[in-house]
Amino acid sequence: MKSPDTEALFDEVASLHGPMIRRIAASYEADPEVRRELQQDILMAVWRALPSWRGEASVRTFAARVAHNRGVDHVARHAKAPRTVELDEGLPLDAPSAQDVVERNQQRERLMRAVRALPLPLRQVTVLTLEDFSPSEIADVLGVGANAVSIRLTRAKAALREAMQQQERP
């Protein structure tokens, strides 16, 4: 049994950082059904790991770390071949289908595809940067030096730009 504190912390992770977990899962898995399983796996891993959280890093950093670790594990377990399923976020749109909403969704879709196509080391720094983590927090999550983060970010930006431009070409 978990202590009430742990249960409260878990609820906090699920409610406050649930969207981040969803996006990290999406960066590792394109298939909507499998991705939902991955999200559940990540939350289960958070639940198991929470008693070891000592508060050295923020809960958000902790959750991101667990999410990436599960994502890597998921790739190792399932990715026999690159996923070819088209991105279907499966997230119902409550907003009206105005032109700007469509364009924003398309841009997000292109970005998600480009992120997913990045090599693992670049993908991880990219996702964490897009989730608004500072370089030192990224270094903490990944277990690499700040210099490595900086170099990977420079490479990731170039790779991302190239991948998105490729998608825009007819």
Add this chain to the structure above:
Amino acid sequence: MTTDPEWNALADAWRDEPETTETFDLPRMRRRLKTRALIARLKAAADIILCLMVGGIAISAMARGTPTGVVMGLGGLAFVLFGMTVALWVARAPWETRAETVDAALRSEIIQTRSAIRRARSGYYLAAGAIAFITLTIFVLRADLNAVDDGDAKFSVMLSLSVVVASLAWGIWTDRRHSQKLARLEKMLAELETSENEED
């Protein structure tokens, strides 16, 4: 936010999700976790009870003092000891949480996968041990076996061998599955390490 406007624009697009009705089913997840914990405890308890039962039967067989009883008892004790040794051997992998850094977690996952492979391969040794034990049993009890119904004896031997073959098939399947996973994990670790080396 970063100081790089390009990253900031991308981050805005990244987080600009449509509203979602997709939520995590936390109560269901808690139930699943509790069930898994209970199953793990029951499995551990069943292993201990089985060892104690086989050990008890072996000792009582030895206590009879007959040559057959002593051989059977020693065989049973050896089998229990062998099984426990294998169980401890495969449990060498440290159970680390998934909260380590990505690099550390990957290494930990590799250790755990290697442990799973060892567990699968230990099935080969256990199968060999079981076949040796069945052969020994038939050899030692051949005189007694002739006295009992031949059909029953054959059935017992065939049942034992079927269990051994099924265990072996399971071991081969899990060995293959975990070996593939290990190869992918090692490839990812190499990818990360290459990236770090290039950055040094």
